[in-house]
Every structure is written in structure tokens, then in C-alpha cells.
Amino acid sequence: MLILKVNKRSEIPLFKQVFERIKELIEQGVLKPGDKLPSSRDMAVHLGVHRSTVYKAYEELWAFGYIDSRPGSYSIVREREELATLEKRAQEGIIPWNEICTPLVDDMLKFIDEATKEKTTSPDTINLAMLDLDPRIFPVDDFRKCLNGVLVDDGARLLTYGDAQGYRPLREAIAKRLQIHSIEVAADEIMITNGAQHGLETILKLLIEPGNKVLIESPTYAIVIPLMQFYRSQLLPIPMREEGLDLAYLRKTLEKEKASFLYTMPNFHNPTGISTNQAHREELLALCEEHKLPIVEDAFEEEMKYFGKVPLPLKSMDKKQIVIYLGTFSKVLFPGIRVGWIAAEKECIKRLVAIRKVSDLSSNMPLQAALAEFCEKGHYELHVKRMHRIFRKRMQTALKAMKDYITVENVSWTEPTGGYLIWLHLKNCPLKEERVHDLLLKNGVLVVPGRFYFPTRPKDPYYRLSIASLDEDEIKTGVQRIAKTMEKIYK
């Protein structure tokens, strides 16, 4: 008979004490595989405890694999599989993940590693690379109160699975807000997504079979390139001109190629900052209508028309329903809530919702409800106005500084009519793009090298400058440092 002791005055529950003592005996090898434990009745008598205490301890031993026990039978010590603790487990497992994963993943990994490679910056570096909004201007408190309020009022419901199409009051608020931009869509024609990029991915799932062709602008939003490649689509780049994507080039391409859709950013294009004019938009729409080509209109900065002069979104004129419109709160409110949306014809939305149901079921409910409340209470509109005031001044400061300080003839840049982005072009540059980038950094300013935005590397160096996270002083200093670097390069 085993001799065990329990301490009835200990804070540790009795069954735990019994469990621990027997576990120790097994681990020390005192009890060996095949040994029988006393019946729970005998053990209870021996320890002077209730039988249920022993029963519970035996259950724990079984759960952790120390004993075998079948109803009515004795409990037998078993050869227990060792736990895979950090020490016990192989440094490297037996699955060669790099070999068994789809080759597309390693391409993606390479792209991301390169694009997000940390550069050594000093605390003094001006970061003109980040398109993340300046957190200093987030309306945190109003949003927090809305979030808290909806959970007080309707918490239990907001914590259940939501509508895969998105929380209806939020879809209604978005439909209402889109009217400001002359877009008239019903809440049924909107699906909420986890950000605009997730929206684009869902559209790829809908429309892309491996090998299908997609028309993109060149340059375009950097992550679009590996994303579309991951969906095994073939990219057909349409060059960007000063006035937007080259319509003549697009027309010719459409005459010889069958594409699944065109991906375009008519406002404050990423990375160039270019917005197309009204005539360009009408011609683009007519051309795509003629070819029955769906347009994915990425309107990630639709709200940031702070200089006023901005033509109509493609979606606002989309009488033949070929436009799939992507929106987001990330570039005007905050990105950490991951809420964007797709507006498209009902038959298209219906299929996107089916994809959501099979993919990740739905977006989270509490943040959607808080956003709906935030819009309904008027906070959103006020915030947009505030953003306009702030960024109108910041962009004016940036453009004025560029004009004042950058005097090298070969260096030119776009003059955006809103948004956050300026695109710098270095003609006849004696240095390579990477080298200029390093020099800029050495002079205390971080920008994004242009090559990440092109499907194939361009001849000249380009750099994307973003004013999204900087105040006017920082912008001015950043531009001065760029100017100084340009002078050195071209001297």
C-alpha cells in the first residue's frame, strides 16, 4: 500500500494534493507503468478523506495521461507520452515549412521582408514614409464613449455572431455618408469588410481563377502586387500619366486582352497622389462599360478632398453597375478598428457575402456598432471637417516648402488636390534608387522607395512622401532635408 499524506489545513484543495503526490510518484518511477492504484474507496479510507476527493484526483490523473481507467475497473499507471515542453521539444520540428508551403508564400515573404526591412533611424529622423494617420488627432474619447454606450445598451446582442454582410445600422450610416460624394447606394448594396485591403482580397476570391488577368495602374498600391500574384492572377499594368492612368493605352489593351477587372484609385492615387479630372473619369467609365469590364474603384481617401476641387467618384455615375467601390475608415478616422466596406450591385454583394460566410463568418460586432453610433451622433462629420482643416494646411505647407527649397531642375513632384501623398521623381539621377534612399536617411528623412509600387522596376528613382503622420514643422524640416540631399546628388 502506498503511503500518502494530505494536509487538511492547506489552502490547496485536497484532491489536488492527492493528484500531485501520485503524479510525483509516477514521475520518480516509484509507480511504474502497469502498476495498479488502490480503488478510490480504499484510498479514501487510507487518507481519511471523502471518496469523491480521490475520484476527482484520479480523474485529473487520467486527464493528464498518468493512468488508464475504465468504468468499474482499477486505475492502472500508464506509459505516459512526454509533454512537449519548451526544453523537451525539438529545436526544429520535422516539417520543412519552407518546402511544403505553396511557393507563392515564399515570394510574398521575400517581398514583405524587403518592403518592411527596418532602417536604422535616429529619434530625430522625419518619417515621410508612413501612411498611417497621426494618432495625435484621433478622436479617441468620442469613439470610446460610443463603444461603451452601445455595449451598455445592447451588449449581449453585440457579442453574438453578426450579420455576415455587416451590422445594418453601420451599412445605413455609410450609405447616408456616401451621398456627400454623390453616391447613392442602399444598405443592401454594401458589405462591411475588415478594411479596404480585405475588401479587395474578397473581390479577388470572387472574380479570379488562376491565370486570369487583372488591369492595374503602374505604379499602384504596393501590397496589391503580391496579393494579386498570390491569387495567381496575371497583372496587366497600365502606365500612370500626369493626368491619371493612360486611357489610350487602356483602350488598346482592352482590344487585345480579356481581363477580369480594372483596379484603379481615381483620388489621391497611391503612391503618386494624382487625382483624375471629371472628363477622364467619364471616359474611363464609358470605355469599361463598352467592354463590360468591372472596375474596382479604391476610394481609400475619398473623404480627404480638403481642397474642394474634386470630381465625381466613378461609382456616383455608375448607371450600368460595373463599379465595385472600396471604402475605409482607416485613412480618415483610425486604422486599428479594421473597418472598410464594399459597395456594389446586389448580385455581386450576395456572392461576396457567401465568400465571407465560408471564409471568416463576419466582422466583429462591437466596433461596427460603435462606428454606427459615432456617425449617427455627428462625431464623424465633425471629425472629417477637422481633418480637412488640419491637412489642408499641412499639404499647403508641404507643397510650399517643396517649391521654396527644392530647386534642382531634374527633381519634380506631383501636386495633389487632397490626401496625404506626394510623388518625387529624379530624372537623370547619377545614383541608384537605393543609394539615394540611404543618403536621404543619412540626412534624417525616411521616404518609401518607388520600386515597390511597380510590377517591374522603373528606370528613374521615385520616392513616395506621406504627410499623414507629421505636423507642419516636421514636414518643413523633412522637405528641407530632402532639398539638401538633392543638391548634393545633382551638384
Next chain:
Amino acid sequence: MLILKVNKRSEIPLFKQVFERIKELIEQGVLKPGDKLPSSRDMAVHLGVHRSTVYKAYEELWAFGYIDSRPGSYSIVREREELATLEKRAQEGIIPWNEICTPLVDDMLKFIDEATKEKTTSPDTINLAMLDLDPRIFPVDDFRKCLNGVLVDDGARLLTYGDAQGYRPLREAIAKRLQIHSIEVAADEIMITNGAQHGLETILKLLIEPGNKVLIESPTYAIVIPLMQFYRSQLLPIPMREEGLDLAYLRKTLEKEKASFLYTMPNFHNPTGISTNQAHREELLALCEEHKLPIVEDAFEEEMKYFGKVPLPLKSMDKKQIVIYLGTFSKVLFPGIRVGWIAAEKECIKRLVAIRKVSDLSSNMPLQAALAEFCEKGHYELHVKRMHRIFRKRMQTALKAMKDYITVENVSWTEPTGGYLIWLHLKNCPLKEERVHDLLLKNGVLVVPGRFYFPTRPKDPYYRLSIASLDEDEIKTGVQRIAKTMEKIYK
């Protein structure tokens, strides 16, 4: 000269009045395409307003596409593209979405339409179909306070883009919690997902090339079937036996087939409720190690071991790092926050994170931070204990009622050791599955027909019963109604 009037005492801003009046004149055809508007200077004099007011009105007219204007030139009325209002736009667009979308989407749509077809239920119907948790037991208030607290303390940061791998303190809290289940992983070996299903999808992105084979249990979680088909994988079903997936069958399959991974639910399997025993797990793990086959262990109800007796998770014994472990808060806390996780070898996690970056960037931050706080403050542990008390009684009630009321010899069911699911089997049934389902509903009880869980329809009718959203009285009534229906069918 046009004659316009403005009302200087109106609440409507002057520029808006000018804008509206000119817009009307254009829409009424008084002003025609090609007509010149007066210069802003002349118009200002005519109206007796400041020139900037007119300038702003002209900007609005330009933005909405009513006039062309170039710097220094007069403004000219243009042929404006009509807005695509709900009335003006085609009832049906020109894109045949059903034809251009990938054929996989329409298969998916069909599956979802059928699986989620609303049955007419009366208010009195007992819903044994829902695996959604009972919202009456959600710890709404504690969670709300955590959420509000983290936003008070650290709001601005929590509203920026988060770490694509997931909010680190939450990964740490999960790593700590997994120790309860004998699983030792580091925070680096965890990636947060938008629920367990989203985790599975991300794994498919990592491992599946079109045509690859995946081993699944048959029956299995219903949505897994269309999801895996959407990723163009070929399903290799392994039959479920009373003790879990058929190991001999798996062994034979592995001898002739090369599969990308095995998807399995060792605990409280969906839909059968079966848990495998310790020996089964050890054998399964050894077999897959031998074939270097990754195992995706879906542990969606790991926390719900309320009867105590549950063997070790595969991951806890995974010394050779072949197990990708899927966890979630949806089936123990609440699903509306959409938070789950993947625990796997670092090299595997690294690639999953790259996929996230290209796919949807990251999960939302505020809900992750609130969960981390909820765990750290001990609310989570207390809640799980409460859930155990509640569902131990509910499952006991269900199983007792089944035994007491269902006396038809041909009807059998599983006896789960935790979780929410019971699997009903009707041998030699004179009626088809659909017919029995209708009869059950007529008798006031809704269950899920078994066919949705099989890649190919089984001979006998099966039904999944879930106690997740019902209290003891409701469960008892539901079982009584099932018993009554069974008697009628087999009489």
C-alpha cells in the same frame, strides 16, 4: 447676364445658395453645355457678395461636374454625366456576376443557401440547432469595463495598425492559459486570427495548391467542406467511429496517398460530440509523425472539459512540431468579437503572418487589448469555471432526458464528455432525413440535418443537437419532443 438672387439672412451659406441656383439653371436647361459663366469677379459684384464666395460656389459646381474650369479661364457649362441615382440606374447592371465569378462561388452559394435556409419556426420552437452560445450568460459588463479601461489608458495607440501577428499581451495571455491544457508554447509561436475558421482559412492559404489533398473526418464541421473546396483541395474523408477517426483507415490512406495535412477535432468533435481517448491521440500523433504529416488540431471547445475526464491535446505532446493548433474565444466567451488563434512552430507562424500582411494587414487592436485585460484580471478564468458549472448540469440534464424519454431501439446517440453537441442516429428509418427534420420541426424542435457534415450523403439520417443556447427546462422539453417524434416514426 444671369439674374440670380441670394438671401443674406438665410441660414444657408451664401456660396451654397449660389451653387444651388446655378445648378438649377443648368438642370432646367436655361444654361446649356458650352455656355460661359460670368467671371467670379463680375458675379460677385452682381450679387453683392465677396468674390471668394463665388469662387467657392464655382469649385463646388466643378467638383460635381457641372462646369469645366481651368486656371485663369472662364467657367464653361459642361455636358454632365448623369448621377446614378436609385431611379436613374438600371435595375440590372450589364455585368453578369453569376457568369463571371469563379464557378466555385456559386457552389458555395448553393451550399450556404441550403444550409441556412430559414425554416418557419414558432416562438415556442426549441432550437437545438444553434451552436451559438447562450447570450444570457455572457460576462458583458466585465468585458465592457476592460474595453473601456484599455481605451482610457492607451486609446490612441490601440487605434493604430496593430502587429500582424496579434497584440503581444494577448498572445502572452493565451500562452499562459494554454498551460492549463498542458500546452507549452511561447507568445512568438502564436498568431491571432479573426476566429478559428479564419485561422483554418489562413492555413489553407499556406499549404494548399490547387489539387492538393486534405484528410478530413467524415462527418466534419460543415463549413470546412465548401471552404476546402473553394481552395481547390481534394478531400480525403476518414470515417468517424465511436472512438474517433478510424486510425486503421487513416494508416491505409497514408500508405497510398500524399496529403497536405489532416484536419481533426479531438475534443467534442463537431458534429458528433465525440472525444478521443489518450491512447488514440498518442497513436494518431505517432502515425502522423511517421508520415511527416501536419495535423491541424481544431480545439474550438478545448475549454469546455466540464466533466473533468479529458485526455491531453495533441499539441501538448507535439515534440516534433507537426501540430498546428486552432483555438478560439467564440465557444466559451462570445463569438461577436471574432478572436481566435493559431499556435504552431515559429517557421510556420512566420509564413502565416506574411499571408496576413498581404491579406487583411492585422486584426483590430481594441478588442484584442480588452481580451488581454479580461484574462489578466482573472475574469476569463472565473467565467470558464462558471461555464463549467452551467454546462455540466445542462449536459447531464440532456443525457438523462435522452435516456429517460427516447426508448425507440433504432435511435442512438453519442454521450459527450464535454462541449455542447450530441449526435443522433436513426437506424432502419422508414423516412428520409428531410422528412424527419420536418416532423421534428412540426413537433416544435429544430435540429441540424446530418447530411451537411458529410462530403457525401450518408445512408441513415443523422441530426446534430446542440445545448449551447438552451437552459435545462428548454433542453428537457426539446428532448421530449424528439422522443415523441421518434415514437411516431418507428411505431
